[in-house]
């Protein structure tokens with residue numbers, strides 16, 4: 001038996017892929033998380049009201065989603081409804097996170113694969129190559145920075161936001177700041193569209209070269225955005241079955257009836273399935289479950305995608321294209337929302353804490369994220385984090401198997417396998433810090 | 438003209454952390470034109486640390502045997518080593534130390550076949566290697582990163598968060614309990630302590646621009662202790678906070694003491710108080726601190 005280990009880069013956190021080969025045949029492909037954050041242990045016994053500052057530190061890439069899910073779980077537990085203004089500002093915050101994350105995944109993590117470079121910052125040898133590469137890097141970082149700036153505007157702190165608190169948000173968004181942000185988005189939106197078109201083009205060229213969009217067998221899909229309203233500050237989960245029809249919808253409180261979550265012995269991250277069926281979350285799941293975005297450019301892309309690849313579409317490299325569509329949507333939507341009044345009105349309500357069980361749901365960049373807390377005497381007795389990356393674990397393993405089988409034959413192991421492994425994993429944009437308990 | 442290949446070689450080694458420090462670094466692109474990034478697995482697909490690194494940034498704490506191995510390797514291949522983020526300085530945010538109620542169950546579940554083993558706790562990096570410069574913060578702001586990389590010698594850092602906060606401390610607004618966060622929208626001009634918040638800005642190192650307190654959230658002390666409390670017995674910083682709260686509020690001393698024992702504090706300032714109790718660790722002096 002031969003075992004090949006592939007260290008991974010250009011993803012969040014420490015992980016690797018291990019492929020076992022028996023007699024020229026692929027026997028097993030594992031995706032392993034190599035560290036454990038330990039937050040579900042760490043938070044036991046702490047005062048419940050302090051958890052909202054602590055849990056963003058699970059992951060600096062998804063901190064915003066964790067923070068909002070945490071606050072919503074405690075609001076559910078304490079029986080509070082935050083004012084509408086606060087919900088709008090939280091949505092802007094989550095859009096900022098989506099922009100930052102999709103820009104990072106598209107341009108920093110996966111674009112280098114399309115041009116066989118080691119990174120966006122790789123220094124090209126020729127002067128033309130250098131100037132093209134430099135301008136791509138500058139543009140990509142500019143688009144990404146809109147996300148960061150939105151997080152700061154709607155969230156206070158720029159990585160581990162603090163404005164979302166139990167009961168609402170600590171402060172609103174003044175008109176002049178909203179206007180400045182709108183101006184930036186207006187200026188840079190055409191550049192973002194160009195980048196996404198470029199990326200789309202590079203992807204089809206790459207696929208022409210390698211001959212596949214990757215694992216394209218149908219699976220279940222999981223998202224918490226609505227079919228005609230792509231709200232990230234979401235309320236219910238939706239499931240598409242493998243025949244391509246929406247077949248279940250459920251509240252976060254009911255997740256245990258639908259999702260089977262298990263530990264694994266080969267990785268610090270567990271797996272989950274929809275009642276035993278492999279499922280996928282993240283961009284492709286949302287796009288498969290979306291009829292319309294309600295913003296013109298994103299809707300045009302949605303149409304183009306459906307016409308080109310069908311709906312639902314299943315091949316894994318479509319995850320990357322879908323991130324591009326969502327990037328454009330989030331920029332358009334953020335602008336629309338900032339044009340409304342986010343300054344006046346009640347931003348926060350008073351509350352009194354109590355004991356009980358609470359659930360908080362948001363649509364994080366990687367899919368639906370649920371926090372479940374049990375509070376006793378004001379302290380966290382038990383905390384569960386239901387993590388989007390974990391929903392994709394079985395799908396990642398299957399896609400790795402498909403890729404490995406393609407590149408392993410009696411003639412040997414193709415050099416393309418190591419690149420394929422990177423492409424497969426990055427298509428799912430996994431987040432390792434989040435995925436461990 | 439200077440070609441990129443002549444620029445100083447710069448690498449980022451990520452141990453056990455949340456990647457927030459790296460994300461913060463990416464938020465500033467100033468380093469692109471000043472350094473040649475040779476290693477940073479988050480954004481560059483090279484798995485081998487080069488031999489002749491000019492500046493190595495290390496983020497995250499030492500939590501697995503693999504972290505320890507990589508840290509030694511990185512230190513031996515670099516001229517200058519900067520510890521970035523509170524995790525690297527103190528071990529890590531999610532400590533599950535001796536005495537923690539879930540320590541047993543955590544240790545039971547923290548081993549896997551053929552994967553790196555978790556160490557009994559997360560250690561600060563200077564327990565194992567020499568550190569030239571410390572950059573605390575969770576995460577440090579992009580501006581602080583650039584200061585650490587470019588002008589560490591002449592850095593002028595606000596001594597405490599209050600200096601950058603802009604909220605006014607009043608003498609005639611004395612809360613009687615720490616219930617600020619439950620009481621609706623905070624006043625934007627007035628010190629959060631006056632409004633019944635457990636703000637740690639008076640004892641926390643400045644430099645972040647009072648990011649949290651300006652929009653109305655208490656400072657949780659992520660930049661660690663201000664200069665007077667570095668390497669001091671934990672009681673020093675707690676005493677200072679106790680003095681501030683008794684001077685500015687009518688909150689009963691029992692409630693203040695209970696609050697000072699909270700995990701909110703242990704999240705950051707507490708990490709450093711842990712630090713000072715381990716006699717084998719070097720002094721993190723103010724000269725080396727950004």
Ligand code: SF4
Pocket residue numbers: 057060453454455456457458496497521522523524525530574575576577
């Ligand atoms: S210091 Fe904070 S931001 Fe940096 S790695 Fe640790 S938890 Fe993340």
Ligand code: SF4
Pocket residue numbers: 598599600602603604605606627628629630636637638639647650656
């Ligand atoms: S709110 Fe906090 S940081 Fe600001 S002045 Fe008051 S104590 Fe200092």
Ligand code: SF4
Pocket residue numbers: 575598641642645646647648649650655656657658659660661
């Ligand atoms: S205000 Fe306090 S908690 Fe917030 S960034 Fe500054 S030091 Fe850290």
